[in-house]
Amino acid sequence: MMMIFGAGYSGQAIAAHARAAGFAVAGTSRSADRLESLQQQHIIPLLFDGMRLSAELEAAMAQATHLVQSIAPGSAGDPLLMLTGGDLRRYFPKLCWAAYLSTVGVYGDHGGAWVDEETPCRPVSRRSVERVAAETGWCDAGKRADVPVAVLRLSGIYGPGRNGFVNLSQGTARRLVKPGQVFNRIRVEDIGAASLFLSARQVSGIFNITDDEPAPPQDVVSEAARLMGIDAPAEQAFETAELTPMARSFYGENKRVSNRKIRNLGFQFRYPEYRASLGDLWTSGRWSG
Template identity: 30%
Template sequence: MIATRKLRRARVLIAGCGDVGLRCVPLLAHRAAAPRVIALSSQPARAAELRAAGTTPLIGNLDERRSLRRLAGLASTVLHLAPPQKNGDDDSRTRALIAALSAQRRSVARGATSAVARQRAWRGWFRATFKSSMRAGVKMHAKAIKRPSIVPDRVPGTAARPRQIRLIYASTSGVYGDCGGAWIDETRPVRPDNARAKRRVSAERQLRGATQRGLLSASIVRIPGIYAGNRLPLARLQKGTPALAPAEDVYTNHIHADDLAAILVLAIRRARPQRVVHASDDSDLRMGDYFDLVADAFGLPRAPRVSREQAETQLEPMMLSFMRESRRLQNTRLRDEMRYALRYPSIHDFLRDFLRDFRSEANAQFTITSVPVESPAE
């Protein structure tokens, strides 16, 4: 009985189970009908870590399609958190994932998935039944074989149609490019300024196309800069890496990793198909001001301010690319459609709670990690 229940459990596949993916696992486990969580990883060395986190590790590489054959029919829900490959304008990893997930669905579609196909299958079954009866010497008339008034999804001799795959894609706010610091919502046309953002746009378009073809039902969550206790720019501040002068600084957007994980899990049930949602907090900050808040909270020197011309010669290309884009994300859909209440509405709320807990633990150790400010998954 217990084994049967385990086999019947719903399954959720996490493709790209990094820090945010691991934060999603306990949230999935606490749902009313806790699903079995399968973590796709290209690194066999991570199997023990993923298993300890409560997932079933599955080794597969989105850059090697042959390694993804086991994904067909494996899970009815997918969290696609994997970033694109590092070159080109097309996201080949998302293309490979869609192909692997829809392989079984396409084979079933060849049997009878549409109303027209089911009609044809019933006619074929009728002819075969009539002919076999005639060969057996039984006199039958076509009218004697009554056909159901409602054609069922499953035709005799064909496989039952699988449940449509629900997919949530973690995209990036970088698809908008530079907006001059304007407030923007999800209807803003995409205008990617770099290859990373172009690959994200490619992934979104592929998933929309797959949804239109009925292969899956995808929703898109666009994510700004992710922060958490282990994802603060402390190492950057200690190195004295400069920020832009206030007059030339750009607006940036943020989301706490725990809030993001909760949003992704909630999107499975509440995000509309083909819909875009901004996973962004309520903050209204320039990038340099964000660095100053973190520096002041931890007693570190503030980042020196330089002109954009000076920054071009002192900073790495990736950081410079973030400093060329200025925008402020509206999160109305997050509040009204998904009905999500942010745990940390702003960086101020997080720093207040984090430092209070941090100082209460005399022997606490803090891991300093430097990550790009607007790099949700790359």
């Protein structure tokens, strides 16, 4: 059985690929209101508030052979590591592989230069600092339990229901221009496929899960508008835009993220660049989710 802590957008994509591969899948949510949705996706629904492990939760953990931790850490640390004391063998006696979902934000700002898994982390935001600590905690826990742990550093996630088409249709899309700024992206289905690829091989280590083409964010909005047959929003200088502190912090980090490491293992991204991916979402009608 595969157990996914934090069966949200990415977790559900991983669950879909796992079920297609023959796994029974259990997934947690903080909200009781979302348990029915998980059940409809044939995911065994479990409530987890990040504060305690229920008897039902511990029983499922004891049966898990594969684990995915998708819950973001907080200032106190990774909730699952804290509640288990990092003792994977005690709480997951059947475990043979685990994954921790992290972010390319751990690299910090590199002025638009290319980074890979060997690039030293120099996180800027508090949330990225917390991610680096969680990555280290999971790798250490895996070593103590003799369980391979893969750290998946994800770039900007999009896919059905979360994309430029949705933003344009809701009138929330903006084309903010900051000269030289680029971002990588990742289609959510490729997160699911990469997770199953690594789990099947019981691979450990750090992997960038990202597309091939870091690109200016305004170009992605323009392409979505072109496919919709509508005018793109007017360009707006980043300096004059009203943004939340979190949104503004993303623009403080500029880098090009390489995915060569996982491709060298034989993995092929189904959606390696945004143009074909957006075209697929639009023509299939799946953009709306």
